[in-house]
Amino acid sequence: MVFIDEARIEVRGGSGGDGCVAFRREKYVPKGGPAGGNGGNGGSVILVGDRSLNTLFHLRHTRHLNAERGRHGEGSNRTGRSGEDSRVRVPLGTLAYAADGQEPFGEILEQDEELVVAVGGRGGRGNAHFATATRQAPDQAQRGGEGAELDLRLELKLLADVGLVGLPNAGKSTFISVVSAARPKVADYPFTTLVPQLGVVALDPLRDPFVIADLPGLVEGAADGVGLGIQFLKHVERCRLLVHLVDLSGDDGDPLRDVTTVERELEAFNADLLSRQRFLVGSKRDAANPSRSESLREAASARGLRYYEVSAVTRDGLPQLLGALETALGSGCE
Numbered sequence: 001m002v003f004i005d006e007a008r009i010e011v012r013g014g015s016g017g018d019g020c021v022a023f024r025r026e027k028y029v030p031k032g033g034p035a036g037g038n039g040g041n042g043g044s045v046i047l048v049g050d051r052s053l054n055t056l057f058h059l060r061h062t063r064h065l066n067a068e069r070g071r072h073g074e075g076s077n078r079t080g081r082s083g084e085d086s087r088v089r090v091p092l093g094t095l096a097y098a099a100d101g102q103e104p105f106g107e108i109l110e111q112d113e114e115l116v117v118a119v120g121g122r123g124g125r126g127n128a129h130f131a132t133a134t135r136q137a138p139d140q141a142q143r144g145g146e147g148a149e150l151d152l153r154l155e156l157k158l159l160a161d162v163g164l165v166g167l168p169n170a171g172k173s174t175f176i177s178v179v180s181a182a183r184p185k186v187a188d189y190p191f192t193t194l195v196p197q198l199g200v201v202a203l204d205p206l207r208d209p210f211v212i213a214d215l216p217g218l219v220e221g222a223a224d225g226v227g228l229g230i231q232f233l234k235h236v237e238r239c240r241l242l243v244h245l246v247d248l249s250g251d252d253g254d255p256l257r258d259v260t261t262v263e264r265e266l267e268a269f270n271a272d273l274l275s276r277q278r279f280l281v282g283s284k285r286d287a288a289n290p291s292r293s294e295s296l297r298e299a300a301s302a303r304g305l306r307y308y309e310v311s312a313v314t315r316d317g318l319p320q321l322l323g324a325l326e327t328a329l330g331s332g333c334e
Contacts, residue, residue: 005156005235007059008099013147014042014069014083016121019129021141022075034137035077036127039144040070042120043083047154049108053091054198056156067118070144073126083120093159093238099151109159117152121145155234160198160213161329163239165266167258168216170245171283173197174312176214179322203326210329213239233269241328242266242278243321246296248288248309255282255296277328278305281321285311 017039024032045067068083095104096117106115124142131138164172180199202209215235236242246258259280266273280300282293293309300307306324310317 004056004060005158007056007062007154009059009062009065009152009154010149011045011065011086011118011152012067012149013044013118013120014067015147016040016042016123016144017070017072017080018143019124019126019141020073020075020078020080021127021139023137024076031137034127034131035075036141037073037075037078037080038126038129039073039123039142040080040082041123042070042144042147043067043085044116044120044147045086045088045118047094047096047106047108047115047117048087048089049092049094049111049113050089051092051111053089054158055091056094056154059088059090059154065118067120067147069147070120070123072144073123073141077126077128080123082123085120090154091156091158093157095155095157097153097155099153101153104155118148118150121147157238158198158213158235159211160235160239161210161241162212162325163236163242164212164214164245165236165242165262166245166283167247167262170247170258171312172214172245175245175283175310176212178312178315179318180212201322201325203322207326210326212243233265236266236273237270239276241325242273242276243281243325244278244305245281245283247284248282248292248296249284250289250292255292256299259296259299279321279325279328280305280307282307282309283312285309285316286314 019039020036022036024035026032045065065086065088067086070083071080073080090108092109095107096115097104108115122145124144127138127141130140164176166172176197176199180201197214199212199214200209201212213235244259244262246255263274280296282288282296288309297307308317308321310321
């Protein structure tokens, strides 16, 4: 399935039905009086949270969403049927914007949570509603109200407990494929991850699992649009905890430079990200260069970060890291 995290849709609530002008016409009741019923209310367009979705892909060909209009009122004081709501299921983490707005007017964060984005019109009142002691045979009725219209922009920021960040080819995809059932593309060249991947980690059937998001690798200048990072950095904002993976293998390059490159891009995008709890993790421990390992350990100590070394190939260090993540999440990441 293609990963789509933005969609634009024109939504419109259904119009309300018109009120009815009618009078009772019964034998032996020569002056039955007004009997026009009210029109039904128009349906609304409603977003509904669905945790089984993790993309807006299903809305890729949707350009217009209209709720059903209300039926007109009828004689004998019969109220018209209200229009059906148009309910659109969206993944958790979806924000709703007016097309020209910069701030969201609502978001979906929980299963089955609802957000009305276009209210249906109110049904018009029939002439029976206007009868008074001094006006016993009104011949007027209201027209139904128009439904609200909106050029809607949806933006998805994935909800995940743990976000994996790092330079391209740092081992993020291999890591998530080993600790969860996620199957991202894994190869020995950079930028194999082109879209975010979600994986569920369940260490104990008696405890709640947690979700890890593998995000495309960041490069220098990502916050300014270089590479793929700017397109997906927004998904990091939803993660409760960040795991920064740094490649321990190889003989060249300073791991401290790798660390600071990612930190600068996170800070440039949103300075609050660096204040979030982070784990600094050396990956590819099975092929580690001792000098890179020591430099990375010193970098973690200087920043006050918890440091782990893991190998996704041999599984070395993974139980300790996953246990620490579960404990941190269980304590509220304080």
